Amino acid sequence: MLGLMQDWPLLLHRLIDHAARHHPRREIVTRSVEGPIHRTNWAAIRQRSLRVAQRLARDGIRLGDRVATMAWNTWRHLEAWYGIAGIGAIYHTVNPRLFPEQIAWILNHAESRVMMADLTFVPLLETLAPNLPHIERYILLTDAAHMPASTTLPNAVPYEEWLAEADGDFAWASFDENTAAGLCYTSGTTGEPKGVLYSHRSNVLHGMACCVPDAFGLAARDRVMPVVPMFHANAWSLAFSTPIAGAALVMPGAKLDGASVHQLLEEERVTFTAGVPTVWLMLLQHLEATGARLSTLERVAIGGSACPRAMTQAFQDRYGVQVIHAWGMTEMSPVGTLAGPKPEVAHLTGEAKLDLQERQGAAMFTVDMKITDDEGRELPWDGKTFGRLKVQGPAVARRYYRREEEILDADGYFDTGDVATIDENGYMKITDRSKDVIKSGGEWISSIDLENLAVGHPDVAEAAVIAVPHPKWGERPLLLAVPKPGREPTKEALLDFLRPKIAKWWLPDDVVFVPELPHTATGKLLKTKLREDYRNYKLPG
DSSP, rough: OOOOOOOOOOTTHHHHHHHHSSSSOOOEEOOOTTTTTEEEEEHHHHHHHHHHHHHHTTTTTOOOOOOEOOOOOHHHHHHHHHHHTTOOOOEEOOTSSHHHHHHHHEEEEEEEESEEOOGGGHHHHHGGGOOTOOOOEEEEEEOGGGGOOOOEEEEEEHHHHHTTOOOOOOOOOOOTSSSSSEEEEOOOOSSOOEEEEEEEEHHHHHHHHSSSSSTTTTOTOEEEEOOOOOOTTTGHHHHHHHHHHHHHEEEEEEEOSHHHHHHHHTTTTTOOEEEOOHHHHHHHHHHHHHOOOSOOOOOEEESSSSSOHHHHHHIIIIIEEEEEEEEEEESSSSEEOOOOOTTTTTOOOOOHHHHTTOOOOOOTTTOEEEEETOOOOOOOSSSOOOEEEEEEETSSSSOTTTOOOOOOOOTTOOOEEEEEEOOSSSOOOEEEEEOOOEEEEEEEHHHHHHHHHHHSTEEEEEEEEEEEEEEEEEEEEEEEEEETTTTTOHHHHHHHHHGGSSSSGGGGGGEEEEEEOOOOSSOOOOOOHHHHHHHHHTOOO
């Protein structure tokens, strides 16, 4: 027997339909790529998204076609997403920070037919265009006044002129909720990039899950600023969660330095924001240098890589901003766990609370997780035993785009490639990537834990720990540290800082100070390059 409820497919257009109908005048504010602040609202975003859908349909874009976007977080990018999905086509976000060869490979693998791009990326696309045979038209997200005087991009048109050819007298297409909606490729640091193909249903469910109080806790009163780019795994759901909540949206555009981010946070009265640690490092350095404050910000979600303890402490103790340490993957849409206070641990304060917040958190609804040994046997949740972290849920990938190989285990779980512990209250802590963990004399040493402790030193801005060969122990940790501007920490001072906080055998065998560390296109430490650069490093003694 079936239930007697209405059939209401979970399609993305329903999110902006809801926001436009029930929160029509809620603001969407953007620092435009051209410069000025632009203001619109959910009602106007929906109407322009319908025009995008209508105009794409006139260009012959059909169900399942891929439409690429290479753009910052702006109102135009947002309405393009909804317009593309609204006719059953697939928004294909392309990360401009990847190597050009990777970008070309991704676009050709996806066979995207149209590219919608910000002006910032015209020079890059002009060099790539001769090798992108599938792209029929380039739509530059600007108006005629700012269109480049000349460009070699085929059939290039300014977005506003192209959009003006549609009147918006159009209806969203109708199709199954499991229809593909978005395509995002992993960064490909360990081989060719892999395409993760999201469905309408998975995006809607993930967006709803991220709204709840123990997740991002979004409400109509919030003013949300996604600093994490839309080309970085759905901007952590915020392009979907915000219209679900009916919240205001503040889009930072291309300027993500500390001063620019602070200006928007203050002037637009942002209450919630999200981004990777490197962005917040720049913000905190700006605040420290200028003595500025955060007068409206209530919560900051930090993920993409582990949030350093010192960063959590600075936000909470100096500026009164709650830190939500989050974890996820492109394959998870991307949010999987968040370190919110369950009743069992809500009483914690001071160092004990920071200990908890160093963990990546507990699974939100729609995510299940487990840890196993290398043979797939499930391991206990005792906070000490660590194993391979595996996940399952309706917004977790089951296969990569245009690849036939199975990526789930026998029980239907996806192996994240992380090594983690889970405690008795369900809080997960990643101790390393399986390929980054240091195995010294039969003991495992967490590079992530050492990095987080190192950046707690007042003279250290960023740190990385890698394994280097050792004739007796197999591997030993090498600490690479970036000093803060104007500071000159010493090896002895840094090791003395670490020594009382860790087991004796965890102490790095050497410290190397460097001006900067390499990062992936999504802001994570590029350990593969560091291991290559230091593969022949000779430890003292």
